[in-house]
Amino acid sequence: MTSPDLHAEQPTTDLRADAEQLLRELAGPKATLRDDQWTAIEALVVQRKRALVVQRTGWGKSAVYFISAKLLRARGMGPTVIVSPLLALMRNQVVAAERAGVRAATINSGNMTEWDEIHAKVAAGEIDVLLVSPERLNNPDFRDQVLPSLAADAGLVVVDEAHCVSDWGHDFRPDYRRIRTLVSDLGNGIPVLATTATANDRVVADVAAQVGVGGADTLVLRGTLERESLHLSVLRLDDALERAAWLAKHLADLPGSGIIYVLTVSAARDLADLLSDQGHKVSAYTGQTDPAEREMLEIALLNNDVKALVATSALGMGFDKPDLGFVVHVGAPSSPIAYYQQVGRAGRSTDRAEVVLLPGAEDQRIWSYFASVAFPREHLVRKVIDVLDTAKPLSTQALEPLVELNRTRLEMVLKVLDVDGAVKRVRGGWIATGEPWTYDEERYARLDQARESEQQAMLEYQRTTVCRMEFLRRQLDDPGLTDAPAPCGRCDNCTGTRLDPTVDTAELDATKQRLDRPGIDLPPRKQWPTGMAKLGVQLSGKITDGPETGRVLGRLADLGWGQRLRSLLDAPDAPVPDPVVAACIQVLKAWDWAQRPTSVLALESPTHPILVASLAAKLAEIGRLNDLGVLRERPDHPPVSAANSAYRVAGLVGAWDVPDFSGVDGPILLVDALTDTGWTFTVAARELRAAGADAVLPLALATPK
Structure with a gap:
């Protein structure tokens, strides 16, 4: 079905008919607008108001902003910007938008290779709706080059899952507080819609204040949460x-x-x-x-x-x-x-x-654990400010050894300080602004009290x-x-x-x-990252030539083997201890493989080469397997350090000097010290199979998670 031929000076009655037609394209031929849906659409499109919609899951909040986006676009307004917190939400919404002829695109951590192309389409007016993650709002390039034009020319700004804005919300995110800046920079007459399914009175009031959805002319639509099913x-x-x-x-x-x-x-x-x-x-x-x-x-x-x-x-x-x-x-x-x-x-x-x-x-x-890793005490936060320069940026990785915070808590602190104006993210890392900053101890105490009250409830x-x-x-x-x-x-x-x-x-x-069985399963990766072709690597879709399901001796976070594995990997590189070999033998005995391995091969480890090589040799000796030695990295291949999946896979392709394995019958047991993302095993297995290996069974001593 084609979208209606809309024009800028339609009477409201005609506009509602067009909105109803767009809804049917989104939700099916029998769909009709709820009264509150139309009230919100009319307020945004005709009156250019700011609105807060708090309605239960499945009520149709996304229909309000997609229909409004299409109607505003037809009136000559700019693209709609939707700040959306989760990849799953973005994917659902892009598919939904396409049903109504809305040209939608998303910028998030999962499609990094497509960002430049999407930015160009926004600049060329080829996008009706742009969904961005809150984290993108403070990316230096996006903030300085894309966001100003969007703020000036947007047809509508939507803050989806707006309870994330609130300190009192169940899923508070520091990045969402940057929305205040986005809203304050909007041009005259640009409507704003905030939506959420779950907000009590306190969260509603806080969200209204945070995103500027306040004042006498604000439309607040709030429905019942009853779900009869x-x-x-x-x-x-x-x-x-x-x-x-x-x-x-x-x-x-x-x-x-x-x-x-x-x-x-x-x-x-x-x-x-x-x-x-x-x-x-x-x-x-x-x-x-x-x-x-x-x-x-x-x-x-x-x-x-x-x-x-x-x-x-x-x-x-x-x-x-x-x-x-x-x-x-x-x-x-x-x-x-x-x-x-x-x-x-x-x-x-x-x-x-x-x-x-x-x-x-x-x-x-x-x-209690999650509460304990909430916003740190004042002296730890001030240490972050103190070690930052006002001119020379420091990356998060470079900053981490200088403060008493792990990566996750450090990133949260930096985001909060950024919103508060004490630090700023620039190309190359973070700098201090030199602006005075006050630790709001009273606010954090109130949050602790609210958290305890919710737990009791x-x-x-x-x-x-x-x-x-x-x-x-x-x-x-x-x-x-x-x-x-x-x-x-x-x-x-x-x-x-x-x-x-x-x-x-x-x-x-x-x-x-x-549960008592030694070791844990290591499921194989099932899908290549998107955008690999743009990095010069022709890999896409389902992985059909990777490893079989593997095994790991234990997680570093486990109470049992975790401590022993942490000690082992923190110690200087040395031959594998006998108790670790015995535990690995137990893992192998309990492994429900389709075919027993006939050979063992060690992956060359940049941090634990002696440990891994000696473990592979011991397993070959005890299990009477063919010892294939060590799969060594090419001397001229650059080290792989990227955490992003697409870039990591691209860096791993061609990393090893792979011999001919066509003469090796049966699966190969591939041994490494540590597996995290699983991409090293995946790409190595693919290259081994291309060299003639029948199958690859990964075995690692530890995984961080």
Whole structure:
């Protein structure tokens, strides 16, 4: 269907008809505008107002800004700029925009090779909607060369998932505070729309102040959070082993496909491995999953090709699967607002969706840990300012050894200081501005108090005997609630129907056996990074010539082997200790490979060459494998240090001096000390297979995560 032929001086009645037609292109032939959707569109397009829309997940907030963008563009206005926090959200929105003939593009960490081309299209007027991550707002090139023209000429500015702006929001992001600068620099008459699905009264007020959506002429549209399809339940089991066993037993009984949320990256991987071993089709999805693989996993869930994704909060805002059948939490989020945000993924277009919370005694320790790595104490922050020069930039990597903060906390501090005006990001790193800066201790104390209050509310949700949906709605100050009780009639407290807590002994034994098994799985990379051709490397799409599923002795973050592996890798390079060899033998014995390796090959390690070579030699001797020695790097090949996936793969191609392996029968066991992104094993395996290897089985001593 083609878009309507719009013109600048249409009566409002005609404009609504055009908006309805655009909605049908977005959402289907039977779609009609909600009254509040039209109210928002009219305010933005006709009255050029600023608006705040707080509506439940699935209400149609994205339709408001895509329709408004198209109508404003037809009136001769510039492109719409959407600040959007997550890659999953951006991908969904670009696809949705195309259905209505909206020319959309996105700039984020996953498409770095396309940035220059997109900037050129924006300058040429070939883009209707530009989605940018909040982090891009302070990229020096984007901030200085692209953002000023957008701020002057934009047709509309949208702040999606606007609760991220708020100090009080469940997902506060320092980068989002830069939106205040963007909004303050806008030309006259440029409308602004802020949207979110989850915000209580305090967050609504804070977002309005942060993005300048305040004053008497501001339109605030706020709807009820009631979701008639959601059936909420809480099941308390004694320990993590029982919860995992219960889920393994009952996952197949849950309707359709869904999401299993966990609190940590390692929990996502462990639970995904466990459920896979029990025959369930699941995959792990975390913030450390490569962007190309995330996209593939999202598509698999959208197409019901998996039963579930075992995910951290990285799979959340904006992920749109209307028929998502269930959301299970193995471990409780620290806030009812965050919990409702995640369970709101389910049941948008279904009559019934199951929402199950399996809380654990360890949840509060995890909450405490994340609270402990929040904004640091004043002396640590001032140290960052003190070591920065006002003229000579320092990169984050160069700055890290000079302060008592790890990379993650340092980056957060720099972002906050940047917003506060004490430091500035420039080409080449960071500089101090010389401007005075005050540590707002009172503000951070208030945030700590609010965080504790939300944690107590989450504990109360688990214990409450009243309606669970009503409890959550009151926590979010749902305007649709009155003082009178409003039970949903669907949750376990309303119906009196409880989940069966019984855990089958056989299921429990199988789960324990799997968790006690030495080593962890190392899933192969499944998708080449996007944009490789622009780096001179002809790799794209699915990986068909990489390694098999590998194994790792342990994670550096583990309580058991983690400490021993950290000590081993921190010590001077030396031959592998016997206990490490014995543990690796256990891993090999428990490895469920399709074919046993016949040979072993060590990857030349830049940091632990003796350790890796001696381990490979020992495994060859004990396992009676053919010792192929060491796969050495080409002397003339530059070192590979890029963290971005596309650049890292490009740097690894052709890195090794690969001999002819056509005479080697059977799989090769490829040994390394440390695997992080998995790209080294992937590219090395591809080159070994091109040289004649039948198959490659990666084995690493450790992985950081």
